Every structure is written in C-alpha cells, then in structure tokens.
Amino acid sequence: MLTIEDITGFFVENASYKSGQTPQEDTQNIPIIESWIDVEKDGIAVIRGKLYGHPQHPLGVSMTTSTIQRYFGGAGHVYVKTRNSLYELGQPLKELELPDETSDFQALAKKTIWHC
Structure with missing residues (x-):
C-alpha cells in the first residue's frame, strides 16, 4: 500500500527532469x-x-482524488494514477510543520502540506 511519504519523496526526487520513465497516456x-x-x-x-x-x-476546482494506486515520473513530471484517472502533480503547497502528538480527543489525518 502506498503512503504519503512514498508519493512526496518521489515528487521531491523526480520533479526536476531526472526520471527516464514516461507515461503510457498522452501527457498533453x-x-x-x-x-x-x-x-x-x-x-x-x-x-x-x-x-x-x-x-x-x-x-x-477543488478536488480530492480517489485512492492513489501508483505514481511514476517522466521528463521531470510526476504522475499519480487512481483506479480510473491519471493526473500530473503540479506545484505542491509548501510544507507546514504539524504536531507529531495530539491529545486524545483530536483525530488528525496524517498529511503533508506545501506552500509555494
């Protein structure tokens, strides 16, 4: 199962025209x-x-994808594939520090936030 660390780590490493992989679909x-x-x-x-x-x-329009099935890169672009869709990841929001610990009554989803 993919984690957000997998996706963000891959984005940081591959969003600068390094990867040799290319998507099967027409990127335009x-x-x-x-x-x-x-x-x-x-x-x-x-x-x-x-x-x-x-x-x-x-x-x-603001949107949330369905579950990310896989991710890959090509020519400095990073793509995420859901069950039925393919998206290119543009510029992320800049990362904010979130508390590692929360009190018992808080139920935060694990997330990474970026600001450009």
Whole structure:
C-alpha cells in the first residue's frame, strides 16, 4: 500500500527532469493538480488540490482524488494514477510543520502540506 511519504519523496526526487520513465497516456491531455497536499487516512493515500485541464470540470476546482494506486515520473513530471484517472502533480503547497502528538480527543489525518 502506498503512503504519503512514498508519493512526496518521489515528487521531491523526480520533479526536476531526472526520471527516464514516461507515461503510457498522452501527457498533453492529462489534468494537472496544483497547490496539492497528500493526505493519508486509514492507510489510504489521496491527493487534494486544484484541478486544471480536465474536460469535465471548471479550471481550478477543488478536488480530492480517489485512492492513489501508483505514481511514476517522466521528463521531470510526476504522475499519480487512481483506479480510473491519471493526473500530473503540479506545484505542491509548501510544507507546514504539524504536531507529531495530539491529545486524545483530536483525530488528525496524517498529511503533508506545501506552500509555494
């Protein structure tokens, strides 16, 4: 099962034109998620952000993906694949420090937040 650390670590390492992998789909038609954060709840990794380039949704609409099945990179781009969709990850939000411990009454999802 993928974790948010897997996805963000891969993004940091591959979002600069290093990877030799290329997506099987035509990258010119792949929607891009900008200002994204990755969230893990109950062991399931998803991406939240603003969607661009999707033919069925308005530009910049806030969205949350379904479960991330896999991720890969090509020519400095990073892609995430859900069961039915493929997205390119644009610029993330800048990482904020979140407390490692919370009191008993708090139930936070594990997340990484970035700001550009």
